[in-house]
Amino acid sequence: xxxxxxxxxVILGPRVRKSPFFDATRRYGCQAxxxxxxxxxxxxxxxxxxxxxxLINDVTLWDVACERQVEITGPDxxxxxxxxxxxxxxxxxxxxxKCVPLTDAAGGMLNDPVLLRLGENHFWLSLADLxxxxxxxxxxxxxxxxVTITEPDVSPLAVQGPMADAxxxxxxxxxxxxxxxxxxxxxxxxxIPLVVARSGWSKQGGFELYLRDxxxxxxxxxxxxxxxxxxxxAPAAPSVIERIESGxxxxxxxxxxxxxxFEIGLGKYVDVEQEIDFVGKAALRxxxxxxxxxxxxxxxxxxxxxxxxxxxxxxxxxxxxxxxVTSAIYSPRLKKNIALAxxxxxxxxxxxxxxxxxxxxLAAAVVAPQPFVLPRT
Amino acid sequence: xxxxxxxxxVILGPRVRKSPFFDATRRYGCQAxxxxxxxxxxxxxxxxxxxxxxLINDVTLWDVACERQVEITGPDxxxxxxxxxxxxxxxxxxxxxKCVPLTDAAGGMLNDPVLLRLGENHFWLSLADLxxxxxxxxxxxxxxxxVTITEPDVSPLAVQGPMADAxxxxxxxxxxxxxxxxxxxxxxxxxIPLVVARSGWSKQGGFELYLRDxxxxxxxxxxxxxxxxxxxxAPAAPSVIERIESGxxxxxxxxxxxxxxFEIGLGKYVDVEQEIDFVGKAALRxxxxxxxxxxxxxxxxxxxxxxxxxxxxxxxxxxxxxxxVTSAIYSPRLKKNIALAxxxxxxxxxxxxxxxxxxxxLAAAVVAPQPFVLPRT
Numbered sequence: 049x050x051x052x053x054x055x056x057x058v059i060l061g062p063r064v065r066k067s068p069f070f071d072a073t074r075r076y077g078c079q080a081x082x083x084x085x086x087x088x089x090x091x092x093x094x095x096x097x098x099x100x101x102x103l104i105n106d107v108t109l110w111d112v113a114c115e116r117q118v119e120i121t122g123p124d125x126x127x128x129x130x131x132x133x134x135x136x137x138x139x140x141x142x143x144x145x146k147c148v149p150l151t152d153a154a155g156g157m158l159n160d161p162v163l164l165r166l167g168e169n170h171f172w173l174s175l176a177d178l179x180x181x182x183x184x185x186x187x188x189x190x191x192x193x194x195v196t197i198t199e200p201d202v203s204p205l206a207v208q209g210p211m212a213d214a215x216x217x218x219x220x221x222x223x224x225x226x227x228x229x230x231x232x233x234x235x236x237x238x239x240i241p242l243v244v245a246r247s248g249w250s251k252q253g254g255f256e257l258y259l260r261d262x263x264x265x266x267x268x269x270x271x272x273x274x275x276x277x278x279x280x281x282a283p284a285a286p287s288v289i290e291r292i293e294s295g296x297x298x299x300x301x302x303x304x305x306x307x308x309x310f311e312i313g314l315g316k317y318v319d320v321e322q323e324i325d326f327v328g329k330a331a332l333r334x335x336x337x338x339x340x341x342x343x344x345x346x347x348x349x350x351x352x353x354x355x356x357x358x359x360x361x362x363x364x365x366x367x368x369x370x371x372x373v374t375s376a377i378y379s380p381r382l383k384k385n386i387a388l389a390x391x392x393x394x395x396x397x398x399x400x401x402x403x404x405x406x407x408x409x410l411a412a413a414v415v416a417p418q419p420f421v422l423p424r425t
Numbered sequence: 426x427x428x429x430x431x432x433x434x435v436i437l438g439p440r441v442r443k444s445p446f447f448d449a450t451r452r453y454g455c456q457a458x459x460x461x462x463x464x465x466x467x468x469x470x471x472x473x474x475x476x477x478x479x480l481i482n483d484v485t486l487w488d489v490a491c492e493r494q495v496e497i498t499g500p501d502x503x504x505x506x507x508x509x510x511x512x513x514x515x516x517x518x519x520x521x522x523k524c525v526p527l528t529d530a531a532g533g534m535l536n537d538p539v540l541l542r543l544g545e546n547h548f549w550l551s552l553a554d555l556x557x558x559x560x561x562x563x564x565x566x567x568x569x570x571x572v573t574i575t576e577p578d579v580s581p582l583a584v585q586g587p588m589a590d591a592x593x594x595x596x597x598x599x600x601x602x603x604x605x606x607x608x609x610x611x612x613x614x615x616x617i618p619l620v621v622a623r624s625g626w627s628k629q630g631g632f633e634l635y636l637r638d639x640x641x642x643x644x645x646x647x648x649x650x651x652x653x654x655x656x657x658x659a660p661a662a663p664s665v666i667e668r669i670e671s672g673x674x675x676x677x678x679x680x681x682x683x684x685x686x687f688e689i690g691l692g693k694y695v696d697v698e699q700e701i702d703f704v705g706k707a708a709l710r711x712x713x714x715x716x717x718x719x720x721x722x723x724x725x726x727x728x729x730x731x732x733x734x735x736x737x738x739x740x741x742x743x744x745x746x747x748x749x750v751t752s753a754i755y756s757p758r759l760k761k762n763i764a765l766a767x768x769x770x771x772x773x774x775x776x777x778x779x780x781x782x783x784x785x786x787l788a789a790a791v792v793a794p795q796p797f798v799l800p801r802t
Binding site: 055056057058059060061062063064065066078079080081082083086091092152153158177178179180182183184185186187188189190191288298299300301327356357358359360374375 | 432433434435436437438439440441442443455456457458459460463468469529530535554555556557559560561562563564565566567568665675676677678704733734735736737751752
């Protein structure tokens with residue numbers, strides 16, 4: 049038996065895809081990667097906390113090429129896109145993005161992508177970690193619709209933080225800086241083809257640059273870094289601290305196929321009254337009528353500062369089991385441990401007292417308002 | 426800009442699933458993990474080469490729970506399973522496993538799982554890294570068949586190496602030891618429910634124990650370790666060295682959706698004459714008639730010993746580009762660099778002289794017979 053390794057490595061190999069920005073992430077000192085949609089994804093550079101402060105105070109550059117796109121085109125693309133989501137897309141304009149839950153036939157969450165409508169019959173789904181290309185192609189196989197479903201050469205690079213607006217204005221001018229939330233347009237930067245969107249997986253403000261030709265990954269990265277120098281730009285990655293503070297959910301941790309949209313706060317995007325016979329409609333209608341049995345809520349965990357959770361932490365209430373903490377972290381801004389937890393409805397009232405099994409022992413906890421920190425406006 | 430990290434880490438978090446054997450792999454000193462089917466998968470313990478020699482000489486225990494199962498049941502399960510693969514399953518017996526290519530409608534490879542037939546209408550697909558559950562559920566959605574498709578609580582633990590037969594005989598008796606290749610049966614070990622199959626991703630002989638209740642992961646691991654002590658058992662993982670020596674292919678590296686079964690040597694499993702209208706039939710029939718333009722072959726790369734490839738290495742012939750090396754490694758047994766390469770048909774004759782762009786510079790190479798080492802019989 050060998051010694052236990054506190055810091056297991058990832059060996060870089062040919063089975064896992066590399067982002068167009070991968071060489072840049074190595075050059076800029078990325079110290080840890082995960083794998084997401086079969087692609088290496090940076091986790092941190094300086095340290096998770098140092099990167100977090102740069103996101104809070106300055107502007108950061110994230111390789112999120114692993115948010116792979118599923119592209120839907122063809123004469124029936126609009127009608128097919130509507131089959132895939134319970135969200136009513138009848139008022140989604142060209143140039144607009146929307147957060148769309150995707151569910152299976154039982155109403156279980158398969159993904160929570162941003163849908164971008166590039167044309168009347170041209171869509172991208174910008175995905176969390178699951179092979180939605182296969183799902184969409186499978187659904188299309190017998191659907192009798194004329195659609196083409198592919199993974200295009202499109203790789204998002206996120207620019208996030210309070211100085212993102214100024215930086216994007218310098219790079220692209222006022223049209224980009226004046227985009228409304230989730231809206232986008234097609235443009236280029238010194239010949240590099242892009243979609244620029246006001247979006248991103250933080251609530252610190254920012255944009256995503258959807259690179260449309262992977263050969264320009266390094267060039268795009270360096271141009272943004274150069275333009276960001278006056279704003280103290282830093283390489284970083286989606287921050288576990290900031291996203292829990294802001295109540296952003298992570299597919300695989302805070303929701304899986306075992307959860308329906310109502311349990312995770314996406315019920316507002318489920319329209320069972322629309323005429324479209326979308327996948328999961330009957331199940332979601334039934335769940336809406338019957339009500340949910342559990343719900344994702346915010347929880348504060350008292351006591352000393354805790355490490356991020358490696359796996360769900362069991363929750364107890366009145367001495368019995370009562371759900372689980374799905375994501376937990378110590379917030380340096382709030383100076384307390386904050387968490388998301390999937391709890392039985394009876395335990396979800398604000399102020400409910402709980403006990404959480406943490407790696408440091410049992411800790412008292414309480415259901416708290418969400419988000420822990422309001423979005424920067 | 427920070428220093429470049431030669432050994433990037435993986436941070437363990439709640440988004441990625443843990444195998445029932447995960448705690449054991451940590452306790453036994455696993456030093457590196459990858460992520461496979463949304464689950465941590467061990468890469469090595471002592472060192473990749475030390476682990477390899479234990480596989481060649483002794484017997485090794487692998488956590489391959491990440492080979493997730495898709496279970497197909499219901500009155501139409503047999504007919505539905507036949508839709509998913511070009512392989513003719515008409516003679517697949519209950520208790521038998523078969524390697525089955527899965528392709529999309531264009532004939533592109535989606536997976537190369539082992540299919541296990543547990544009953545007339547009860548199948549598992551033991552998967553490489555892609556969400557085939559979604560693919561199968563999508564295909565089933567409009568197929569008008571009565572099937573249920575789930576991911577069951579089933580986690581393979583592989584026992585591989587020349588002493589695997591003796592160890593399995595000690596644990597399970599002669600019924601297990603006398604299994605033919607890819608056959609299996611349902612049994613238990615001191616109350617732990619299992620399927621025991623003669624299979625595994627090496628050619629050193631061995632078995633896979635499909636654990637059917639994740640709560641017993643640690644117990645199963647320790648019982649196998651205890652029984653393996655007389656045979657010098659070691660924890661290990663699928664070996665990049667051994668699998669290239671043996672010509673075993675890795676989905677994502679040696680094949681992707683851009684390859685058809687004929688290009689990667691699985692043409693023998695494509696039966697376009699069967700009556701079943703399986704997914705991809707028209708495309709595969711056309712490819713079979715027209716012939717393939719490229720093929721995966723073995724290549725020896727001359728010169729000093731090379732590191733494993735991080736990404737495909739470009740290949741040249743007669744001064745022009747000619748395909749790519751998909752997987753490469755130095756073989757300590759053969760004392761040479763061996764590789765798999767996807768090359769234009771004109772470059773695939775045995776003895777064809779090539780040049781490969783390696784991290785150590787241009788190297789001469791030659792198309793070589795496959796496999797590099799014959800299976801242990």
